[in-house]
Amino acid sequence: MAFHSHALFSLLTLVFLIPTLTVTHAQLSENYYEQTCPKFHETVHHVVVEKQIATPTTAAAVLRLFFHDCVLEGCDASLLIASNSFNKAERDAEINAAIPGDGFDIITRIKTALELQCPGIVSCSDILAAAARNLINMVGGPHYTLLFGRKDGLVSRADRTEGHYAKASMTVSELINLFASINLSVQDLVALSGAHTIGFSHCSEFANRIFKFSPTSEIDPALNRIYAEGLRKLCANHTTNPGMSAFNDVMTPGKFDNLYFQNLQRGLGLLATDHALGTDPRTKPFVDLYATNQAKFFEDFAQAIQRVSLMNVKTGKQGEVRRRCDAFNDLKT
Template identity: 40%
Template sequence: MSSKKLTCVCLAFFLVSCQFFRLQAQLQVGYYSTSCSMAEFIVKEEVTKGFMSDNGMAAGLVRMHFHDCFVRGCDGSVLIDSTPSNTAEKDAPPNNPSLRGFQIIDNAKARLESVCKGTVSCADIIAFAARDSTELTHGIGWDVPAGRKDGRVSLASEALANLPAPTFNLNQLTQSFASKGLTQEEMVTLSGAHTIGRSHCTSFVTRLYNFNTTLGQDPTLDASYATQLRQQCPQGSTNPNLVVPMDPSSPNTMDTGYYVDVQANHGLFTSDQALLADAATANQVTQNAMNTFLWQSKFANAMVKMGYTGVLTGNAGEVRLNCRKIN
């Protein structure tokens, strides 16, 4: 590598590092301790209410944080409603109809506005809710650095361009996460969120029928599991609401059942089973499958890091009074 190229690479790395440390300095644990001391408690109460009514909401809120951060950064843009002149992120195919939990965020925001008007951002509410949802499903919680501001732009086209698809192979997954500053190991760790929640049949049905020009079924999918899935997702069904649990053995518990499933070729998505395509990622799957505490600890750390992705701070954004529309 020439000295000029080396200088450019070093400069780029320096700028990225400076940006990350600047954000670390601006986001703070306990950010609302003086401006709205009840903020995290109120969010947790509303998440708990939603969970008690429908325990599947926990998976929805963890997924919402992920889908928010991967599009324009963690700026609450996934919450903005579409208008006659703009189709927003929440109505893009990766989010609609599968993303849920919006009412829980609305409820938390309404309560916060009544006691601390214009103080707590929607982006921070999502981050708190994801942590609380993890705890409610028996995962390890974490301190959430807060101080994010809300974005003013939400485009369906950007959701399609930035969210990793369930059909991705390992290289595509690695590149998608790397574009957000996350390592391959963090990608494997965060994929474990699929241990809770459910999926629409439309996200994986191509693995069951007409996989390619020569195969009807994806050969990386266990045959008996494929038979079970075909019963749950009949070929040619026009029902868009058919869903199956992503980790059938414990769909409401943040455990390592997901990794055990992947080892047994029971990964629901192509992107799940792709984790065995490389020796390094396959080894991480094995380590996670064997040690629940190890994976839960890594998951908490990876969620904190993901929560810094492209955040807006200071005057770069706003604190929305209604999470569904810009001020």
């Protein structure tokens, strides 16, 4: 399950939403920019629609970017910071290096448009949260309420990333324990894994399932045979072309729906972790539930991602509103 996958392998984060607002969360509001930047939502919407139509992989890229940002340091746009000669930033850590550039590009576009309208007002972290929400909805997923007023973080270091992200090589027990360490339930794990309904994964992430799986089988027998043969052809040159990739959801790769869960029941789960969610007795009941009830999947996914959007947010003097999203205002790291 990799939001990477290149659509979202790291679905980590959360704390509960509106009924249990902390003091920090109480400083956020749905209408935060109503007076200071009244065209905030309109601008985000316009840029999102234009970019997604031109580049259909944008939604998955931004969703992965959003998850990976919130998992480390909180939802503070620290993942948008570019490295320099003094600091290797989060975005250049190995786990983040393959995030599609479309995700960073659209945030830059939105920020540029907003700086022309209301300079120094809208944070990059709020832009990222809003763009992810709008894109999920645009490709068919649920609409959900967001609170705004986040400040951008002041730290971004690649050497802090280890141990914070889910990986395609993990067992279900490891994934469950990782989520439990940040107070996420098994159901949260499965619901958030549904983000794999869009996006793609590089062949290197699942090559062990289709090439020399075991001494007695070239292909993982859990994979649908026809699907596996198609993947072998697609990824035949993946060692010389590491950019080779496959859609996570072979049926409706550009639509946010519950086909991902139905695919797991048919042996069409791309990553080993995807398949494992559909067979492990702790996660299978939720996979089966979402496979037959898209409304329930949407409800649980929306609730979970709302929690993600509030993870360790910074307000007041805890952060800043960056002038540009890839650099701290004082240029320090």
